[in-house]
Amino acid sequence: SQQGEEDPQALSIQEGENATMNCSYKTSINNLQWYRQNSGRGLVHLILIRSNEREKHSGRLRVTLDTSKKSSSLLITASRAADTASYFCATLPAINFGNEKLTFGTGTRLTIIP
Amino acid sequence: EPEVTQTPSHQVTQMGQEVILRCVPISNHLYFYWYRQILGQKVEFLVSFYNNEISEKSEIFDDQFSVERPDGSNFTLKIRSTKLEDSAMYFCASSEGGSEWGETQYFGPGTRLLVL
Numbered sequence: 456s457q458q459g460e461e462d463p464q465a466l467s468i469q470e471g472e473n474a475t476m477n478c479s480y481k482t483s484i485n486n487l488q489w490y491r492q493n494s495g496r497g498l499v500h501l502i503l504i505r506s507n508e509r510e511k512h513s514g515r516l517r518v519t520l521d522t523s524k525k526s527s528s529l530l531i532t533a534s535r536a537a538d539t540a541s542y543f544c545a546t547l548p549a550i551n552f553g554n555e556k557l558t559f560g561t562g563t564r565l566t567i568i569p
Numbered sequence: 570e571p572e573v574t575q576t577p578s579h580q581v582t583q584m585g586q587e588v589i590l591r592c593v594p595i596s597n598h599l600y601f602y603w604y605r606q607i608l609g610q611k612v613e614f615l616v617s618f619y620n621n622e623i624s625e626k627s628e629i630f631d632d633q634f635s636v637e638r639p640d641g642s643n644f645t646l647k648i649r650s651t652k653l654e655d656s657a658m659y660f661c662a663s664s665e666g667g668s669e670w671g672e673t674q675y676f677g678p679g680t681r682l683l684v685l
Contacts, residue, residue: 485671497678498612498660505670543612547671555600555664555671556625559612 460560461544467566474531476563478544479524485547487520487527488557492541501529501542506549531565539567571595573677575661581683582651590646590680592661600666601644602674603636605629605657612660618644619666651684658682 461478468474478487489501504511504520504527511518517530531538541564545557574593582588594601603615616626618636635647644663648655658679664672 488673490676495658495681498662498676500673500675503673507670545612545674555602555666555674556614556617556627557602557604557612557674558614559604561611 461542461563463563464561465564465566467568468534470534470536470567470569472534474534474538474565474567476529476542476565478527478529478560480527480544480546480558480560481525482546483549484522485549487518488545488547489516489518489527489529490543490545490559492543492562494540498543534565534567536567536569538565540565573661573663573675575659575677575680577680578678579681579683581685584653584684585650588648588651588682590648590659590661590682592644592646592677593642594644594661594663595675596642598663598665598675600624600664600672600674601636601638602662602664603646604660604662604676606660606679607654607657615646648682651682653684656682656684 486505488503490498492498502513502518504518515532520527541562543562544560576591601618604612606612614627616630617624633649637645658681660679661677662674664674
């Protein structure tokens with residue numbers, strides 16, 4: 456598999472439910488960032504978690520990072536119709552200090568059913 | 570809240586023509602980037618730029634591509650002779666830089682380039 460792969464590829468849930476998306480990667484990282492992209496639009500930054508952190512919260516978002524398993528999860532609680540979008544993880548490899556080249560995953564397409 | 574802006578939002582060009590995509594990064598940021606996303610595919614890194622020079626580039630960023638910071642605010646991507654496969658959404662991003670952990674990269678809304 457490639458650096459930065461999300462699963463599931465697509466997820467449909469009822470409004471109000473929680474949505475969990477996972478990301479796996481292969482190389483050592485400095486940080487992992489989650490982005491949202493509405494259809495055909497720009498990338499909106501959601502949250503950054505450093506490699507020495509295990510969990511971060513931002514509003515209804517909760518991100519975890521397990522560097523031993525090279526995986527991260529994004530939890531969106533109490534989902535809303537406006538959360539419908541594609542979600543991407545992006546990793547900054549540990550070797551890239553100073554250059555900050557992000558490697559993006561394949562994305563999870565989240566659909567919230569009203 | 571400061572944001573990255575890009576112009577134009579859409580660009581249609583004929584194969585072989587030159588295009589210049591423009592970006593205004595966030596004003597106090599030091600690192601600038603171009604990424605692209607071919608329809609239905611991953612976002613791919615093209616190039617990073619720091620201190621008025623390229624700091625890293627990908628295999629995609631061949632001699633047909635160039636970047637420039639012509640003044641204190643703009644950051645441009647030039648494609649000299651466009652090919653059909655250059656059709657994609659091009660994203661500019663910027664970050665403060667300097668942290669050993671890396672910083673948040675803020676993306677612009679993108680320029681959708683269509684090469685005919």
